[in-house]
Amino acid sequence: MRAQETVQRLLDDEGSTLAARAGIxxxxxxxxxxxxxxxxxxxxxxxxxxxxxxxxxxxxxxxxxxxxxxxxxxxxxxxxxxxxxxxxxxxxxxxxxxxxxxxxxxxxxxxxxxxxxxxxxxxxxxxxxxxxxxxGPVGADVFCREVQLVWPEIRPFFDEKALAGARKLGLRADADALAELVEGHDLARLATALAMTS
The missing domain is CATH 1.10.340.30 (Hypothetical protein; domain 2)
Structure with missing residues (x-):
């Protein structure tokens, strides 16, 4: 339960994708x-x-x-x-x-x-x-992190920066475990929020 509360707080505070912030x-x-x-x-x-x-x-x-x-x-x-x-x-x-x-x-x-x-x-x-x-590879990761919203075949995508953010918050640094904490349409938001935390 604590993990879901942590994720919900994170999404409430930082839960918009970079694309959304750019008006996309x-x-x-x-x-x-x-x-x-x-x-x-x-x-x-x-x-x-x-x-x-x-x-x-x-x-x-x-x-x-x-x-x-x-x-x-x-x-x-x-x-x-x-x-x-x-x-x-x-x-x-x-x-x-x-x-x-x-x-x-x-x-x-x-x-x-x-x-x-x-x-x-x-x-x-x-x-x-x-x-x-x-x-480069980091930019490709950012693209994948964001595009998983509309390209479901790459879900769940949590790159190393997002996983580092998960570790920092005491969450399991595992893509499947993190995916269980949110609905599919929130995966990109969570991955971006975690990456911004790291």
């Missing part, structure tokens, strides 16, 4: 999935999460791979600057442009095609995500 209504559709990938790209730099979230909100106008690709480098820099993402604005603008082009070339701009290519294999999905410029 995550659905299994190209635009919201792409906006999540942009957020993960921003989070992959050494920058505070709230700055990445703010910049992701500013980049919402380029909410598909095609729109991001069509935007000029300067338009992307300007949006990043409006979100106060100024330290890495130029290199990130370049990475976003290259990432959008990669998605168009390989997946017709639709991350659901990447999902289909992974065919339910989490390791393959994580590897495909790291082919996107700027996204």
């Amino acid at each position: 209504n995550l659905e299994n559709k190209p635009a919201p999935l792409y906006r999540l990938l942009v957020l993960v790209t921003l989070l992959s730099a050494r920058i505070k999460a709230d700055l990445a979230v703010s910049a992701a909100r500013e980049l919402a106008e380029f909410g598909t791979a095609q729109k991001m690709c069509d935007a000029t480098w300067q338009q992307r820099v300007d949006a990043l600057d409006r979100g106060h993402y100024v330290r890495y604005d130029e290199s990130t603008s370049t990475a976003l442009g290259k990432g959008a082009q990669l998605l168009i070339d390989r997946y017709h701009g639709d991350l659901r095609r990447m999902r289909a290519k992974a065919d339910g294999d989490l390791d393959v999905l994580r590897e495909l995500l790291t082919e996107v410029p700027r996204i």
